[in-house]
Amino acid sequence: MKYFSMQCLLGVMIALAIGLNCNRSEAADDVKLTSAGPIAFGPGGLLLVSDPMQATIYAIETGDTKGTVEGVNIDVEDVRGKVASLMGAKSDDVRINDLAINPVNGTVYLSVSRGSGTAEISTILTIDPKSNSFNEFDFAGKKSTRTILPNAAESKQARGVNQRLEAITDMAFVDGQVFVAGLSNEEFASNLRAISYPFNNTDSGSSIEIYHGAHGKFETRSPIRTFAAMTVDDEVNLLAAYTCTPLVRIPVGQLQPETKVKGTTIAELGNRNRPLDMVVYKKDKKDYALMANSARGVMKIDLSNAGTQAAITTKIDGTEGLPYETIKDLTGVMQLDGLSPTQGVVLIRDESGKEHLKTIILP
Amino acid sequence: MMELKQMTPMTRIAVLNLRPATRSVSAFQICMLVLVACLNQMCPRVSGQVSSSGNRIQAVVEARADGNCFVVQNLQDPSAARVRVWHSDSNIETSPSILGASSVDSGELVFTPRFPVQLGAEYVILVQPDPDAEPRSFRIVIPGESELRTEVVNFFPSADQLPENTLRFYVQFSAPMQKGDIYRYIRLKEVGGKDVELPFLEIEQEFWSRDSKRLTLLLDPGRIKRGLKPREEMGPVLAAGKTYELIIDQNWTDASGHELGKEFAKRFQVIAEDHTQPDPATWKIAVPTVGSREPLQILFPGPLDHAMLFLAINVVDSGSNDVMGVVTVSEQEKKWSLLPIQNWKPGSYKISVSKDLEDNSGNSIGRPFDVDLFEKTESPESTPMVELEFEIPK
Structure with missing residues (x-):
């Protein structure tokens, strides 16, 4: 019983610690990124920045709320070379971790890192949508809040050897909540976390276990590679893509704290492949998802029947479920994001290994 | 000039x-x-x-x-x-x-x-x-650092025989490595056969430790779990009875831009799948002598996850004070020991073990990696810890 009360006390202390960190709106001058992972935009210029090394998500009011996406044409050759140039390093030594477009005015935000170990430096760069010129995002004078993802307990005896980290595979702002898909580098604990925004001290997010019976039999906790929000019959759903390549529909309303949720597999898009990035959009009054893949090009998936598609629960050969077409003109796409209702921005890797940012008309 | x-x-x-x-x-x-x-x-x-x-x-x-x-x-x-x-x-x-x-x-x-x-x-x-x-x-x-070559200093699991459903490898380097696009430097090869196709779960962020010296390689869980499509179509990553080598390319550069210069290979034989959950009831505790600074030793019947062993086990005395000391993991991850800072005092002690502690196949104390929904449903977890007790007599 005493042990139990110690646990409670510890819980309260942790909750207080988390509360102290996330309940307070602070000057973003204090934001020191030790690493930079996925980034995403919420409404009104709100930028979410993940720092996986600190298991922290920052929400920053960028104040970047003016302008229009009209006439924007993002076109940057060798973007990694330019990032390397700005950071004073070789191309091999920098990484573009993610890209997000400010839906207000088309400004490109890049999550970038240079080096590794104690010399690792991470920051957010911006690309002006009109001039395509680069700048470092200036945190000074911006308001920010943060939330810390709960971490596994650490033994007192082994203090200082904690090398456990949560890789964040994707993040999105959906319907007043921040969804974070993550995967640990130690225990097998792939999870999806829903954190309500504004961040507050009582809720550091709830872990949601998603499983989909691939053959109706075995539970899976495979890690979500990329996801996006879509609306089915006025209800918000997540469309999540897994390795090799099931596409799963998850109703957001069912994502309650510490619950297990059954996702519905609505498409199997082929093996020897991993999904890289996804955007959901409307064209000619129909809903589509555009998904970049490691081995199967860019797929345009018809979401018309996303709500009614029967769950795939039997063994299938090849592909099944929602219909899709492969966009032949788009090759080497690593990342993508929506720019306007009709346009998107893609990060393309060419055969020489150079990466370019291009504006595309959504197919 | x-x-x-x-x-x-x-x-x-x-x-x-x-x-x-x-x-x-x-x-x-x-x-x-x-x-x-x-x-x-x-x-x-x-x-x-x-x-x-x-x-x-x-x-x-x-x-x-x-x-x-x-x-x-x-x-x-x-x-x-x-x-x-x-x-x-x-x-x-x-x-x-x-x-x-x-x-x-x-x-x-x-x-x-x-x-x-x-x-x-x-x-x-x-x-x-x-x-x-x-x-x-x-x-x-700008003058560079010393040209000391970075190398692979440790590899876990360290055993030479690994179960078919092994979930992850840890590769420990002597210095921080260059991140980004790493999977092209790592391959898994069947000895006397071909390279295994796409064996790892490749994620953009890569699974590095805080100091960028330890890389986690997660074998594609879809190829390990029974009944999943990737496994049905491509087969398991490892097959029992065969011998494999995990090879790290010598051209990979460390954080200061120097190539490893020497290929690393870890050879292991694959044995049958392991679906047994670790059970603390089967662990043997070697109780230290009172007044000594002998290590407290816990012996497991099979190897457990090297990294998690450092975090998942905590020892407290009867007053719930942590017993401070240095933890080591040895004997192919089948032995955990705590060398205390102070001499052992007589009394009763508790070893609390996180139910998240896993073996090399992702089976944890709390749950197996691979649950057959028709065979078994999970019981809700009452407490996240399991406790073992031992007594140091006067």
């Missing part, structure tokens, strides 16, 4: 360089400043300079409180001059120059790069003495 010389560190205090917008100094900031100061101390203070013949303008790298800065000397009017810097690898025609701020200090034009200069790197400095003058370029090489 290039000349390099050691500089005495300048002693301007970093606190003075806080931006005016930051009105209060938090404990965190003080820590960061101390850290920055320490990092600065670790950096050799270097200065390189190049003078083209016939003109007095010169550029040097000088250690300042903000780190190494590019300083242009002997300018007639430093406030009218402009300096830009590129890494020599960048194309100065098409790429933007390094981020940073220029200022005039004691008649010199100082460029403070936003990010620290890199050891071993070469920089191109373009100086325009005034708006009408032709720009002049200088090159400066």
Whole structure:
């Protein structure tokens, strides 16, 4: 019983610690990124920045709320070379971790890192949508809040050897909540976390276990590679893509704290492949998802029947479920994001290994 | 003609360089400043300079409180001059120059790069003495670190026989490695056969430890779990009875840009799948003698996850005080020991073990990796810990 009360006390202390960190709106001058992972935009210029090394998500009011996406044409050759140039390093030594477009005015935000170990430096760069010129995002004078993802307990005896980290595979702002898909580098604990925004001290997010019976039999906790929000019959759903390549529909309303949720597999898009990035959009009054893949090009998936598609629960050969077409003109796409209702921005890797940012008309 | 010389560190205090917008100094900031100061101390203070013949303008790298800065000397009017810097690898025609701020200090034009200069790197400095003058370029090489080769120092699981459903490998390097696009340097090969196709779960962020020295390679869970499509179509990553080698390419570079220079190979034989959950009831505890500083030893019937063993086990005395000491994991991850700082006192002790502790196949104390929904449903977890007790008699 005493042990139990110690646990409670510890819980309260942790909750207080988390509360102290996330309940307070602070000057973003204090934001020191030790690493930079996925980034995403919420409404009104709100930028979410993940720092996986600190298991922290920052929400920053960028104040970047003016302008229009009209006439924007993002076109940057060798973007990694330019990032390397700005950071004073070789191309091999920098990484573009993610890209997000400010839906207000088309400004490109890049999550970038240079080096590794104690010399690792991470920051957010911006690309002006009109001039395509680069700048470092200036945190000074911006308001920010943060939330810390709960971490596994650490033994007192082994203090200082904690090398456990949560890789964040994707993040999105959906319907007043921040969804974070993550995967640990130690225990097998792939999870999806829903954190309500504004961040507050009582809720550091709830872990949601998603499983989909691939053959109706075995539970899976495979890690979500990329996801996006879509609306089915006025209800918000997540469309999540897994390795090799099931596409799963998850109703957001069912994502309650510490619950297990059954996702519905609505498409199997082929093996020897991993999904890289996804955007959901409307064209000619129909809903589509555009998904970049490691081995199967860019797929345009018809979401018309996303709500009614029967769950795939039997063994299938090849592909099944929602219909899709492969966009032949788009090759080497690593990342993508929506720019306007009709346009998107893609990060393309060419055969020489150079990466370019291009504006595309959504197919 | 290039000349390099050691500089005495300048002693301007970093606190003075806080931006005016930051009105209060938090404990965190003080820590960061101390850290920055320490990092600065670790950096050799270097200065390189190049003078083209016939003109007095010169550029040097000088250690300042903000780190190494590019300083242009002997300018007639430093406030009218402009300096830009590129890494020599960048194309100065098409790429933007390094981020940073220029200022005039004691008649010199100082460029403070936003990010620290890199050891071993070469920089191109373009100086325009005034708006009408032709720009002049200088090159400066920053001396590199020692050329000690980085190598693989440990590999876990360390056993030579691994179950078919092994979930992850840890590769421990002697120094931080270069991140990004790493999977092209790692392959899994069947001995006497072909490379295994796409064996790892490749994620963009890669599974690095905080110090960038340990890489986690997660074998694709879809190829391990029974009944899943990737496994049905491509087969399991490892097959019992076969022997494999995990090979790390010698061309992979460490964080300072040096290649490993030597291939690493870990050879292991694959045995049958392991679906047994670790059970603390089967562990053997070697109880230390009272008054001694003998290690407390726990022996497991099978190997457990090397990394998690350091975090998942905690020992407390009867007053719930942590027994402080040094943890080691040995005997192919079948033995955990705690060498205490103080001598053992008589009394009862508790070993609390997190139910998240896994074996090498992802089976944890709390749940197996692979649950057959028709065979078994999970019971809700009552407590996240399992407790073992032992007594040190007087």
